[in-house]
Amino acid sequence: MIMVKRVAMLALLLGLGSIAQAQGDPMLVNGAGATFPYPIYSKWFDEYHKLHPNIQINYQSIGSGGGIRQLLAGTVDFGASDGPMSDEQLGQAKVKVLHFPTVLGADVPTYNIPGVTQELKFTPDALAGIFLGKITKWNDPAITAPNAGVKLPADDIVVVHRSDGSGTSYIWTDYLSKVSEEWKTKVGKGTSVNWPVGLGGKGNEGVAGLVKQTPNSIGYVELIYAIQNNQPYGQVRNSSGTFVKADLASVTAAAAGTAKSMPDDFRVSITDPVGKTAYPIASFTWLLVPEKISDGAKKKAIVDFVRWMLKDGQKFAEPLAYAQIPKEVIEKEMKAIDRIQ
Amino acid sequence: MATSPIAVERAGPGWGPRTLLRRLRSGDEIAHLATLCFAASVILITTWLVYVLWVNSALPRHKFGLHFFLTSVWDPIFDQFGALPFIYGTLVTSAVALLLAVPAGLGAAIFLAELAPQRISDALTFVIDLLAAVPSVIYGLLGIFTVVPLLRKYVQPFLHSTLGFLPLFQGPHYGVGFLAAGVLLAVMVMPFIISVSREVLLAVPVDQREAALALGATRWEATWKVIVPYARIGILGSVFLALARALGETMAVTMVIGNNPRISASLFAPGYTIAAVIANEFTEATGDLYLQALIELGLVLFLLTFILNGLARLLILLTTQRGTAQE
Numbered sequence: 001m002i003m004v005k006r007v008a009m010l011a012l013l014l015g016l017g018s019i020a021q022a023q024g025d026p027m028l029v030n031g032a033g034a035t036f037p038y039p040i041y042s043k044w045f046d047e048y049h050k051l052h053p054n055i056q057i058n059y060q061s062i063g064s065g066g067g068i069r070q071l072l073a074g075t076v077d078f079g080a081s082d083g084p085m086s087d088e089q090l091g092q093a094k095v096k097v098l099h100f101p102t103v104l105g106a107d108v109p110t111y112n113i114p115g116v117t118q119e120l121k122f123t124p125d126a127l128a129g130i131f132l133g134k135i136t137k138w139n140d141p142a143i144t145a146p147n148a149g150v151k152l153p154a155d156d157i158v159v160v161h162r163s164d165g166s167g168t169s170y171i172w173t174d175y176l177s178k179v180s181e182e183w184k185t186k187v188g189k190g191t192s193v194n195w196p197v198g199l200g201g202k203g204n205e206g207v208a209g210l211v212k213q214t215p216n217s218i219g220y221v222e223l224i225y226a227i228q229n230n231q232p233y234g235q236v237r238n239s240s241g242t243f244v245k246a247d248l249a250s251v252t253a254a255a256a257g258t259a260k261s262m263p264d265d266f267r268v269s270i271t272d273p274v275g276k277t278a279y280p281i282a283s284f285t286w287l288l289v290p291e292k293i294s295d296g297a298k299k300k301a302i303v304d305f306v307r308w309m310l311k312d313g314q315k316f317a318e319p320l321a322y323a324q325i326p327k328e329v330i331e332k333e334m335k336a337i338d339r340i341q
Numbered sequence: 342m343a344t345s346p347i348a349v350e351r352a353g354p355g356w357g358p359r360t361l362l363r364r365l366r367s368g369d370e371i372a373h374l375a376t377l378c379f380a381a382s383v384i385l386i387t388t389w390l391v392y393v394l395w396v397n398s399a400l401p402r403h404k405f406g407l408h409f410f411l412t413s414v415w416d417p418i419f420d421q422f423g424a425l426p427f428i429y430g431t432l433v434t435s436a437v438a439l440l441l442a443v444p445a446g447l448g449a450a451i452f453l454a455e456l457a458p459q460r461i462s463d464a465l466t467f468v469i470d471l472l473a474a475v476p477s478v479i480y481g482l483l484g485i486f487t488v489v490p491l492l493r494k495y496v497q498p499f500l501h502s503t504l505g506f507l508p509l510f511q512g513p514h515y516g517v518g519f520l521a522a523g524v525l526l527a528v529m530v531m532p533f534i535i536s537v538s539r540e541v542l543l544a545v546p547v548d549q550r551e552a553a554l555a556l557g558a559t560r561w562e563a564t565w566k567v568i569v570p571y572a573r574i575g576i577l578g579s580v581f582l583a584l585a586r587a588l589g590e591t592m593a594v595t596m597v598i599g600n601n602p603r604i605s606a607s608l609f610a611p612g613y614t615i616a617a618v619i620a621n622e623f624t625e626a627t628g629d630l631y632l633q634a635l636i637e638l639g640l641v642l643f644l645l646t647f648i649l650n651g652l653a654r655l656l657i658l659l660t661t662q663r664g665t666a667q668e
Binding site for chain 1: 414415416417418419421485489490493513515516517595596599600601602611613617620621622623624625626627628632
């Protein structure tokens with residue numbers, strides 16, 4: 001599979017190369033990484049190429065892990081990741097790596113309970129309990145308490161999670177680690193974890209498919225996937241105690257809540273943020289750019305692209321169902337761009 | 342082609358420079374060298390593959406040693422890696438697949454080779470060869486949309502109520518799990534068994550059958566007691582080809598097995614296979630130990646295939662010897 005992908009990618013690269021030659025050698029900038037933001041990234045690179053025909057940005061959506069590895073190996077000009085790089089990974093880098101938040105993503109709980117058509121409300125404790133395997137029945141008080149008026153069955157809960165390593169799982173486990181001490185010490189956060197219970201589905205479509213097919217199941221999918229496929233999903237209680245349904249506004253609000261305490265390297269988790277309207281299971285996705293780029297022309301191209309992406313590019317986000325970065329964060333990023341040398 | 346002069350030269354005792362030149366000119370040496378290169382490349386690729394897997398899995402090999410094979414926790418966050426549930430899942434799904442596919446496949450092959458009219462046999466064989474070429478992701482979709490719901494709604498409740506006293510058929514009916522993966526793999530490997538077994542059965546000399554019939558055997562007796570035993574090595578070969586495919590199948594399995602690294606006695610339970618976990622986690626594997634643990638799993642799968650193939654050879658050797666001893 002991977003081999004085939006690589007060969008296809010190579011063929012594509014060669015193809016692009018030969019087209020490029022014909023148009024008088026535009027500069028090729030290579031990036032690789034996260035799959036979650038791929039639709040918006042390819043839109044951006046496409047639009048940017050229209051504005052600057054002499055620059056061609058080529059992006060391979062091989063996954064965050066692959067993106068980080070290729071960046072560390074120096075085989076790409078920039079990387080992209082759904083989770084920030086760890087201190088250990090940053091330590092391995094020959095050149096310092098800068099993080100730039102590009103858009104926001106969120107996870108939503110989706111479920112299939114025969115006979116229940118209402119929108120369910122989940123408390124953090126209920127979600128953590130279900131995914132830890134401690135809450136096993138749908139009529140557990142932790143679930144029924146906020147859902148007065150909904151008749152929940154006494155059936156066993158079937159938990160569905162992602163089987164492939166993914167940023168979606170990272171956001172979900174990051175959130176559970178924050179709201180549940182037990183989750184933090186027993187399971188932890190990451191693109192793949194040792195799930196205490198449940199079935200694994202490959203990709204958003206795999207999880208959604210399993211949930212649709214399996215009675216009394218619950219899983220999590222990306223907000224974008226749920227919106228585009230009209231997948232029903234539940235509300236989650238945020239740290240202010242309000243139940244919030246995820247949408248683009250409540251996700252951007254989550255990022256705004258943490259804007260004031262944003263660290264200079266942007267490596268921040270925005271799950272379980274402050275803010276009345278903030279949806280608690282959201283995250284940035286980042287571009288990873290080396291601080292020193294020796295090729296002057298390439299450096300100029302990358303810097304210029306990041307500026308454009310933050311200023312003009314953001315308007316392409318919402319039509320593709322990505323939440324925009326809040327203004328405060330963009331201002332801070334604009335300043336951080338100057339660090340690229 | 343002019344075969345006779347070559348044959349003469351081969352048989353002839355002359356190995357002098359003149360004959361060598363002539364052999365070169367007639368293409369014999371070149372063909373010999375070229376085919377030798379191709380054959381050697383197979384060994385080279387295999388050795389290289391093992392070497393690459395071995396070198397790139399140094400970290401977990403040193404850290405876990407043999408525990409890698411014996412522990413069943415797979416936790417990328419706390420850097421604990423044990424391959425046992427994956428090995429178990431790979432073996433169980435392949436075993437279920439063969440258990441279902443071998444009798445059915447052999448039966449179909451016997452029908453096509455021995456009993457069916459020529460035209461039907463040809464038409465069916467064409468369809469079977471077509472089935473062997475269907476991409477596995479298509480089988481995966483078939484699994485998700487057809488096999489899994491069928492298993493959950495009908496097959497698993499039925500097995501549970503009739504054979505539920507066996508630990509094999511207990512537990513909740515998710516649909517996905519070892520059984521779903523085994524059934525799907527059975528469908529996928531059957532074309533291989535049918536196609537190869539049919540060829541082998543057709544290759545059995547006619548006089549074998551005629552001798553059996555002349556001795557008063559019925560048509561079925563001739564088929565079952567003479568022709569099938571005569572072709573058993575080839576049939577075994579088809580089974581091991583099927584096993585190889587089942588062991589290494591990735592996409593279709595991961596879509597229906599439930600992807601949960603756990604060892605359960607029940608076939609209804611979700612499980613995981615080596616190939617599936619590599620495909621699932623490789624792209625997002627951050628951290629050297631994690632990545633190398635996945636590569637070591639690749640090595641384990643290679644080893645597993647190697648051992649099973651070795652056993653297959655041994656089995657063939659043993660049955661052949663017994664056959665000759667009886668004669």
